[in-house]
Amino acid sequence: MVKEIYNPYEKYGIKRVINAAAVATIVGGSISPPEVFRAMEDASKSFVYIPEVQAWAGKVIAEITGAEAGFPTAGSCHGILLAAAACMMKGTELEKYDPLEKETWTSIAQKLPMHSEGLKTEFIVQKCDRNVYDHSVECAGGRFVEVGTANGTTEQDLDEAFNPQKTAAYYVTLRTDYRPLPLKTVIKIAHKHNVPIIVDAATENPPKKSFRRFIDMGVDLVILSGGKEVHGPNNSGILAGRKGLIKLAHLQAYPFHGVGRPGKMSRETIVGFVTALKLYVAHDEEAVFKARVAKAKWISEQLNKIPNVKTEIFYETTIEENEPTIPLVALKIDEKAFGMTGKDLSDKLMTSNPKIYAPYESRFLGPNSAGTLDFYNGKVTINPRSMLEGDESIVVEKVKEILSARKIQPIKQR
Numbered sequence: 001m002v003k004e005i006y007n008p009y010e011k012y013g014i015k016r017v018i019n020a021a022a023v024a025t026i027v028g029g030s031i032s033p034p035e036v037f038r039a040m041e042d043a044s045k046s047f048v049y050i051p052e053v054q055a056w057a058g059k060v061i062a063e064i065t066g067a068e069a070g071f072p073t074a075g076s077c078h079g080i081l082l083a084a085a086a087c088m089m090k091g092t093e094l095e096k097y098d099p100l101e102k103e104t105w106t107s108i109a110q111k112l113p114m115h116s117e118g119l120k121t122e123f124i125v126q127k128c129d130r131n132v133y134d135h136s137v138e139c140a141g142g143r144f145v146e147v148g149t150a151n152g153t154t155e156q157d158l159d160e161a162f163n164p165q166k167t168a169a170y171y172v173t174l175r176t177d178y179r180p181l182p183l184k185t186v187i188k189i190a191h192k193h194n195v196p197i198i199v200d201a202a203t204e205n206p207p208k209k210s211f212r213r214f215i216d217m218g219v220d221l222v223i224l225s226g227g228k229e230v231h232g233p234n235n236s237g238i239l240a241g242r243k244g245l246i247k248l249a250h251l252q253a254y255p256f257h258g259v260g261r262p263g264k265m266s267r268e269t270i271v272g273f274v275t276a277l278k279l280y281v282a283h284d285e286e287a288v289f290k291a292r293v294a295k296a297k298w299i300s301e302q303l304n305k306i307p308n309v310k311t312e313i314f315y316e317t318t319i320e321e322n323e324p325t326i327p328l329v330a331l332k333i334d335e336k337a338f339g340m341t342g343k344d345l346s347d348k349l350m351t352s353n354p355k356i357y358a359p360y361e362s363r364f365l366g367p368n369s370a371g372t373l374d375f376y377n378g379k380v381t382i383n384p385r386s387m388l389e390g391d392e393s394i395v396v397e398k399v400k401e402i403l404s405a406r407k408i409q410p411i412k413q414r
Contacts, residue, residue, distance in 0.1 A: 003390035007354065016354040019386040020395055022228075022326075025075075027357050029227040029234030030386060033279055036232065036272045043271035050255045051099050053267055057274050058250075061240050064281055065222070066212040069246035071253070072226070072270050073237040074263035076202035079223035080136035082239055082260045083198045085112050086221065086248035087169040088119050088142060090196070099250040109251060109258030113141030120168040123198075124161045126153040126180040129173050133200065137171060140259050144171075153181050155189065162193045169220075173200040174319045183320070187218045196220035196245060202237070205229040206325045207318065208285055221245055232276035233269045289325070295384040295392055296327035302396045306403060308334035329382040331358075331399070338406045342378045348402045349380075349395075356395055358382050 007016035023030045054072060061070025073079035089095070089112070097105040111119065123137050127146045137144065145167075147157040158170070158181065170190040172183060180186075183199065190197040197218075202225040204210040214222040219241065226236030239249055252258030254265065265273075293313075300311045311331045315324035335341050340348075346360035362381040384392060 003393060005354075005388055005390050005394075018354050018356045018388075018391045018394060020349075020356055020358040020382045020384075020391075021362070021386075022383050023225075023386055024357065025227070025234060030229070030231045031388075032231050032233065032272065032276055035279060036276045039275040040233075040268040040272040043268045048267050050267060051250070053270050054250065054253075054265075055100060057270050058246065060274050060277065061238055064211050064277060065215050065224075065238070065240040067215045067222075067240035067246075068243040070238065070240040071246050071249055072265055072273055073223075073239050074235050074254070074265045074269075075227065076200065076223050076225050076237045077133055077136045078260065078263035079202075079237045079239040080133065080198070080200055081140045081263070082249040082253055083221040083223060083241075083245075084123065084137040084140040084142045084169070084171075085252040085259050086245040087123075087196050087198065088112060088116065088121055088140070089248045089252070090120075090168070090245065092119070094248060094251055095244065097251055099247065099256070103256050105251060106257045109256065111141075112252070112259040113139065116141045120166055122163060122166040123169055123171045124158060124167060125171045126158070126186075128152055129171075129176050129180045131173055131176065133202075134171065134173060142168065148180075155181065155185060158186065158189045159192075162189075162195070164193070167193065167195055169195055170197045171200075172197065175203050183214075183219075184217060190220075191218065196242070199223070202228070204319070205280075206285060206289070207323070208281055210318070211281070213320075215240060221249075226273045226277065230273075230276050230280045232273040236265065236269060236273035236276075238277075289327075292384050293327045295387065296329050296382075299382055299384060299392050299396060300329045303329070303331055303399060306400060308337040309399075309403070326383065326385055329384075331380045331382060332378055333403065335378070338403055340406050342380050345399070345402060346380050349398060352398050352402070354394065356398055358395070 017027045019027050057072040058070040094108045121143050122145050123142045124145050127148045128150055145161050147161045170186055172186055187197050198221045199214050199219045200223050201214055202223055206229055221241035224238040226232040226238055227234035253260035254263055296313050300313050303309055303311045311329050313327055316326035317324055343360045346358055349356035349358050359381050
C-alpha cells in the first residue's frame with residue numbers, strides 16, 4: 001500500500017508536487033528544517049536595522065566560505081545582479097560610503113542600470129558558457145562580450161577580448177552543456193588584467209567544500225544558493241568575495257535604493273538563512289549521500305521490473321574533480337511498446353495527483369555527469385534528492401499506472 005502524504009495545499013484546491021527533479025525553484029526549492037522556522041518566528045518578534053543584520057550574516061558567510069566578506073542575497077540571480085553592479089562601480093566614488101551609515105549615495109548608485117556613461121560595463125564571457133541566469137548581469141546594466149564559439153574558447157580569445165576602458169569583469173557559470181576553459185585559466189587571465197572574476201556556483205552544493213574551494217582558487221566574487229542544498233528559505237543566497245566588492249554590492253542592495261532594491265530579504269528570512277547555513281555545514285554529508293543512493297537504487301530496481309522499461313543510475317558530479325554528489329535514475333521506455341514517448345510520460349506525471357516533476361531529457365547537469373549529451377536522449381530523470389519519505393513508492397506506482405494504461409496489446413492472429 002502506498003503511504004498517503006499530507007498536502008497542506010489541498011485546502012486551497014492545489015495539488016501537491018513530488019519533487020523528482022532537483023532543488024528546483026519552480027516547485028519551491030527545498031524544505032527547511034524546523035529549526036529554521038523557529039529562528040524565523042523568533043526574529044519576527046522585534047524590529048531591527050536591516051543593514052546591521054545583513055552585516056552580521058555577511059560575517060557568518062565570510063567565516064564559512066573563507067572570503068574576506070560576504071552578503072546575504074535574495075536568491076542566486078540577485079547575487080549575480082549585485083556582483084555585476086559591484087564590479088561596474090569599482091573605482092567610483094561609491095567606494096567612499098559605508099552601508100552602516102545614513103544613506104546619502106542614492107544618486108551615485110542609481111547610475112545603474114540606465115545611466116552608466118563613463119563606467120566600465122562589459123563582462124567577458126565564453127560563448128559556450130551562456131545560460132538564462134546570466135541575464136541578471138544585463139539587468140544590472142552590464143553588457144556581455146562573447147568570445148570563442150559554442151564549442152569552445154582559447155586563452156587567446158579571452159586575452160584579446162579585454163578592453164581596459166570597458167571591461168568590468170570576467171564571468172563564469174560552471175555547469176554548461178560544453179566544457180569551457182578551466183576556471184583556473186580564466187582566473188589567471190582576469191587577474192593578469194587586474195579585473196575581478198565572478199563565478200556563478202549556485203548549483204555546486206553538495207559537497208560542502210564548494211563553499212571554500214572557489215575563494216581558495218582566487219575567485220573575486222562567488223554566488224552560491226541558500227535555498228537549494230543548504231535548505232534555507234527559497235529566496236536566499238550567498239555572495240562572497242573581496243571586501244571592497246562586497247561593500248559596493250551592499251550599497252546597491254535592499255534596503256537602499258540601488259539596482260538591487262527589488263531583492264528584499266526580510267529580517268526573518270536572513271536569520272532563517274543563517275540558521276540553515278550553520279546547520280548545513282555541521283550535517284553528516286556522507287550519511288545523506290548514502291541514503292540518497294539507497295533510495296535511487298530502490299527506485300531503479302522497482303522500475304526495472306516493468307516490461308519494456310530500462311533504468312540506470314548515474315551521478316551529478318563536481319566540475320573539477322568529477323566526484324559523485326547526487327545519484328539520479330535515468331528511465332527509458334520502449335516507445336513502440338507503449339505507444340508513447342518519454343516526454344509523454346514526463347508530461348503525464350505532471351498531470352497526476354500528486355503531480356510528479358520528473359524532467360525529460362534533463363540537461364541541467366551538463367556533460368560532466370555522463371560524458372555526452374546523447375546520454376539524456378529519450379530519458380526521464382528521477383532524482384530522489386528532494387523526495388519526502390514515501391514519495392518514491394508513489395512515483396513507482398504512478399509510472400506503472402501510466403504505462404499499463406498505454407501498453408499496446410499485440411494483435412491476435414486468426
